[in-house]
Amino acid sequence: MTPKVAAFLGQSAPATPCLVLDLDRVAENYRALRTALPAAKIYYAVKANPAAPILRLLAGLGSCFDAASIQEIDECIAAGAPADAISFGNTVKKPSAIAAAHKHGVPLYAFDSTEELHKIAQFAPGAKVYCRIAVNNVGAEWPLSKKFGTTIDRARELMLEAPTLGLIPHGLSFHVGSQQTGTLAYELAIAQVAMLFTDLKAAGLELKMLNLGGGYPIRYQDDVPDNDTFGTAIMHAMTEHFGNDLPDMLIEPGRAMVGNAGVVAAEAILVCRRIPEDERRWVYLDIGRFGGLAETEGESIRYRITAGNGVTGPVVLAGPSCDGVDVMYEKTPYRLPLDLAAGDRVLIHDTGAYVTSYASQNFNGFAPLAEHYL
Ligand SMILES: *Cc1c(COP(=O)(O)O)cnc(C)c1O
DSSP: OOHHHHHHHHHHOOOSSEEEEOHHHHHHHHHHHHHHOTTEEEEEEGGGOOOHHHHHHHHHHTOEEEESSHHHHHHHHHTTOOGGGEEEOOSSOOHHHHHHHHHHTOOEEEESSHHHHHHHHHHSTTOEEEEEBOOOOTTEEEOOTTTSOBOHHHHHHHHHHGGGGTOEEEEEEOOOOEEEOOSHHHHHHHHHHHHHHHHHHHTTOOOOEEEOOOOOOOOSSSOOOOHHHHHHHHHHHHHHHHTTOOOEEEEOOSHHHHGGGEEEEEEEEEEEOSSTTOOOEEEEESOOTTTTOGGGGGGOSOOOEEOSSSOEEEEEEEOSSSOTTOEEEEEEEEEEETTOOTTOEEEEESOSSSSGGGOOSSGGGOOOOEEEEO
């Protein structure tokens, strides 16, 4: 938690649950990523946290944006981003959204199927397109490879088809999975796509761009490699496989840009022993899986959670709703103070990414998560 966030929580005692986020930390993260990988242009993955103050800050710093819907594109433009700094990176887009983005002047469109390529040709004629390759997500705590991306062979066919539809075959992309805790997946993916660059060049098609996606991790409970480790490994793999002929490089960090800038302040609603023979207390918070903590699904993302500083004992953590899946952590061992009681404040750290944007609308009457940007 940054000093600014701590001071706000101490002085303002905001109603909970709420996210409190330090924008200075986002600016620091942006600069750190630029420094770690100066060869790459940053396209902030808006879905991680689409709040206007974040988009305005990043637009001011010269960041580009990876948007997934026409709503996100409109929000980036409203925040001051030029349309040509936006990539429409979702491989699943409404025809009306493609047409509206094209009208705004958004230049870049992702696809991973012939059907989507045809949609782009129809609704954004002449646009630059890039094909998403499905790559190994080894090391990712939040994998994405099952739903997106195509094979190298299919990508080759689709890139060769693009010009016949009047589109500009601009490049390739991949995503190694979110909260990617190692560099291996990037190295494997770069090796794989580099072969397709070479292969397409031999077929007369020179691609200009490689989009290396997101995935850069933040520290929750365990140490992760730092930005420089990723930057060095990526540049090493790039020069090994592309030599001096580097394509334009894009990265799309989401979590690494905003995750560690925010803290959720919550309140314990009930602390009880549900099962007499279980030494663990059940702690029900005023935020749960539906209030924004969706990434606790499968206990994949294990946030650091603190409350006071007394002697601790084991707990199960659950949310406030009347839904049986609204349990955050039952298998992962969590400990909270033995004197924790209803009404006490509980902090959920490093929750700047993938929390507010996942909060439900009035499920059980609970309002979407309140947000404070400092
Ligand atoms: C979600 C997403 C990102 C951001 O991923 P992080 O792991 O948060 O960095 C980047 N690119 C695409 C296409 C995405 O869907």
